[in-house]
Amino acid sequence: MEEAKGVVKHVVLVKFKEETTSDRIDELMKGCANLVTLIEPMKSCHWGKDVSIKNLHQGFTHIFESTFESMEGVAEYGTHPAHVEFAKLFLSHVDKFLIFDYKPTTLRC
DSSP states (O other), X not given: OGGGEEEEEEEEEEEEOTTOOHHHHHHHHHHHHHHHHHOTTEEEEEEEEOOOSSOOSTTOOEEEEEEEEEHHHHHHHXXXXXXXXXXXXXXXXXXXXXXXXXXXXXXOO
C-alpha cells in the first residue's frame, strides 16, 4: 500500500461546548499532548486556539495537529486504549469536531 507510507498529519478542529471552561480546555490540551508519551506511532502533537482576525473559523476554536510516520500509525493510534479512553473524556466536552488526515507536500517556488 504505497499511499500509506510516509509522514501523515492528523488534524482535529474543535468547537468546545459553551459550558467547558478555559481551565478544562487547557487540561484537555495537555492530555492530548501526553498521548505522545503513551502511543509510539504518535511522533508529535501541537495545539492552539484560533487567533485569526478574519472570523472564518465557522465556530471551530481550537486545533490539534499530530504527526505520524504512516497511515498505519494513525490507525494504531485510533484503536490504542490510551487514545480510546482520552477520546471519551475529550468528546464529552466537544460540541462539534472535524478530522483531516493528510500527507504534507512541500511546494517549491
